[in-house]
Amino acid sequence: MRIFVCVALLLAMAPLGLPLFAMTLLTEALILGLLAMSLDLMVGYTRLISFGHAAAYGLGAYASGYLLLHTSLPLPFAVLAASVLAGVVAIGVAWVCTLAKGVSFSMLTLAFAQLLYAVAFKWTSVTGASDGLAGIPRTAGPFGVTVFQTKNGYYYFVLVCLLGAYLFCRSLVASPFGAVLRGIRENEAKTLSLGYNTRLYKIAVVAVSFALGGLAGALYSPFAGFANTELVFWLFSGQVLIMVIVGGQGTLIGPILGAAFFMLLEHVLSQYTESWALFFGLIFIGFVMFAPQGIWGLLTRRARA
Amino acid sequence: MSVSRRVLLQTAAVAGMARGAFAADSIKIGIPVALTGPLGGIGAQMRRACEFWAKQVNAKGGLLGRPIELIVEDTAANPATTVRKVQEMVERSGVRLITCIVASNEALAVVPKLAEWDTIFVSGDNGDGRLTGESLVPNFFRPNVSGPMGTRAVTLWLRDSPMKKFYGIGMDYAWGHNSMDVFESEAKRAGKEFLGAVFSPTGTKDFSTYITKIRQSGADGCYLVLAGDDNVAFLTQAKQYRLGEKVQLLTEQVDEMGINASGDASVGLIGGSRYPAALDNPDNKAFVAAWQAEYGRLPQMFEGDQYQSCVVMQAGIEKAGSIEAAKLRPALEGLVVTSVKGPITMRACDHQAEQPGFVVKVVKKDGMEHPVPEVIATYKADRVTPPCNQMVYTD
């Protein structure tokens, strides 16, 4: 907890010391971190490997974008509504996906996400089809609060969402509910025979994971000012999964680091060489070979040694 | 390639590590261009044109006595990356002028942010009609040909052709639907019959069903709004089904990459061109000669169009004496520039350049490895440029 407070304080002071653009990168890193952390609930804590987490992000991004463009809903409410929507949709998706287990579950999530991608491409009146939604504003309010309109104000909003979500997730995985998830991760058949309705628990965790992933997406679209189909594309789902694994699954904090690492590495590498994908790929392979526990595993091992 | 590569690397290194060394002096221009991914080919052309132009200008002592510094970043044609990269250029390197964005959806994502960044964006190839229509913002300028203008040139040519009935196939993409709408209304105005259109998802590999549909429609001509891999795949497969023997294929834009990749399959194709290297005017001749000296080949379509955008940018900066948006914007509005397509006017009302339209036909020429486009008709600027903020024509 002491470390958490220190990191939170450090992040809260970031706007004082960091140049303008670093703040842009940091904000985006936190948003992606929230997304990766939400996926970790499924992957790391319940062993539900989702190949379709971009669906959560895209749902949130489109929903908050649509609300901000077409209604006068204040920003925090639009973001919240989008997150809830993602969670509710997830209940239906999870109801179907949990009919299957293992690889088949992953593939069903992929199918759903791609279907959503197709819908985003076709439902022009809501999603803007291939163009997506552009010019999504950061509206003022409620009660005349304008803090979200400024760059740093929005950063604090994202930070609060991330820290809140982190505390929520940490409490969730440590709770009795979390203990059952851990049981499902280690031995689902046994958990079922112990009298737990495992499918219900899985649907619940998918819903929570999607709601938080949707929150990340809902934060992204007013940040970037647009939402488009790339956010729902399967490739992005794969990348989020990689972020979780690179960071260290089942640690919550690891995936946040993984997301930041992924984004910053791509960003920086592509500044120095056109062949950034080459080095990007090599670094991933290196991670698999030499740091199987991910970034967080690497850090904590150093700390213990 | 190797020469320009090194220039780029130096530029990138300077941009990355020693920002500020001659930063105060140079005129920085952001080049957020798709170098990787499926649109990398077009991006490479556009970047080459920018580098060629910058080198020319710098060799003559720069702009306003200051050297041009290009800040090149790869966007991989992903709008999320594009917005982030441009934001970085603005916030970190102090860029206030950008060009060379490849895809329309990247442009549409960037445009609403221009005011916040106080940055001017001079398009080099973005064709979406709405950029100068419903999505127009004050800091956006389009010296290049738009999609509707390309279509318009083709339909003007159609007015004099004996073909009567038309069908269309477009990418299931904003651009595809946009251009097809223009084609439909133009074809109807020309007294032709429009039998319908079909849209294929981006990344379609097998066009056999679409070819069946086109054949069944009984059209004399089929209008294509396809780009990149989809365009190549369609042309190649259409040729294999001998579609061209029954139906004249028409397209919004004939670009050399598509021709080279589809080879003989593109022969006979008629379409608009944003820039045919064969244009006969002194500016173009000088440009082509210099280009050939540098690269040993003719400039291609996107190279010529992007080069023209650079020249417009240059004229605007010289007139404004600055690259500040507040000064550059009025300087560009109404500006008349003579470049590779002759004199063009950046009209003030919607920031679209009024310029001539060209219709070309792909032919095989002896001694050339690939077929080449040949100009078969040229239309004056006032006939191909739509009314202000419009995508459809009234005459």
Next chain:
Amino acid sequence: MDLLSFLLVQCLNALSQAALLFFLGVGLTLIFGIMRIVNFAHGTFYMLGAFLGYSAVRVTGSFWAGLVLGPLVAGGIGAAFEMGLLRRLYKRDDSAFLMVTFGLTLVLGEIIRLVWGVDALQVQVPDSLSGIVFLLDEPFPVYRLFLVAAGAIVAVGIWQFLERTRLGLLIRATSQNAEMVHALGVDVNLVRSGIFGIGCGLAALGGVLAAPLLSASLGMAGNAIIDAFVIVIIGGMGSFPGSLLAAILVAFVQVFGTYYFPDFAMAAMYLLMLLVLVVRPGGLLGKEA
């Protein structure tokens, strides 16, 4: 075009598309069925095949040389990758394979870009196959008929290989029980390298054969991998006849779906996949429930 010739042409269109999808899916399902690896780089090997085919045609002047060399070289690279990297990961969980093959996708894709450049490259149909035949007065490309035949030959070939040869037997045995095969004194590692190589080679074969329809371009990999996944999932992960069935099913749904409901062309494949998985979570012929 009357109904009969329409149906004939459309069915042949679907079959030729099915052949290409089958080449794509079968290698992936082979690798998954035996090694339990979801090979993210499969689409990249397909793309590599197309570019290798292009170069082989340029150098030797023969499409047939490309058809042999492309899969061989790609298969060799695949096998080398298995020996160099994957082999060290068999004791780790699935996520390691996911990441390492994702990494390979990036690396291999970039190498292809550096070697062949960014422009799409044309691969000509060989002269002997460039003609058309008239089926009930409708022209149909000979090359597409060749694709159907090639698909049938490869399908029968793989089936015979698995059923009749010693290596095929070993492959099937390894998928059932690797330790047992190892105990019998067989080098399981070698079998695995072989399988990975063959899987990648089959993808590359698909790439070479698709190149005259699509050209060799950098966009191929991303489009192909998702198709390959869909085929493998619908057919049942690891089921060889399943991938054949799925390829035919998907191709027919695509061809006729696109014809009658062009607006649903993109969603059709995913709807089909969802439908199959809800009814049979393991895929049409998959074992897993």
Next chain:
Amino acid sequence: MALLELDGLTKRYGGVTAVNDVTMRVEAGEVRAVIGPNGAGKTSLFHLITGVVPATSGEVRFDGRVLSGLSSYQRCQAGLSRTFQLTSLFPEMTARENCRVAAQARLPRRWQPWGGTTVFGEASARGDEALERLGLSAVAGRPAGLLSHGDQRLLEVAMALSQRPRVLLLDEPTQGLSVEETLTAVDTLAGLFAGGGLTVLLVEHDMEVVFRLASKITVMHRGSVIADDVPSVVKDDAAVQAAYLGGYA
């Protein structure tokens, strides 16, 4: 009325009848063993009782309540706790955590997504008590996956026990154990059952184990019950001897 009643229970797989018209009564407090040679239908019967597979016909009643249509987790909630033939644990959790998760399943606030001090406290108390009764307190802090095979088998019983079941269902509790491990395990179980208060139904093929633990024995052969009585009677039953026991007695 008996606590657990099976009436005409039948299971057919295609043409094969795995369980044929089995009727059985298990009284509260009894330790019932179901025995039979391989393929006699013991495991299928076990699956029918725990709800892993649905019955073709017949029904299972527990405390007068018909269990048909209830899935396995619902039967567990009703008071039937089971172990598996092949050890099934949470290998990365400690033995204590294994029992805690098991005990938690029977608490009304088992799903609570926050805090958990009360829930965990109560569950741990029940789990620790079960560990104690099976003599596993010494290894309670070790990951279950690292325990000896014998301890793992007992841990599974402890998990079931910590759920305070009304009927304890054990599927071959000494499966895969060495002779020595079997002796220890049987001693422990015998001690547990001697304490009384437990109703147990166990499936076993090891005769020695069965005769030491069971108070009543049901013998199955080819899916049907051929004997159902106290051990001493079953031992001398001619039909059983002929069908199954051979020269054992």
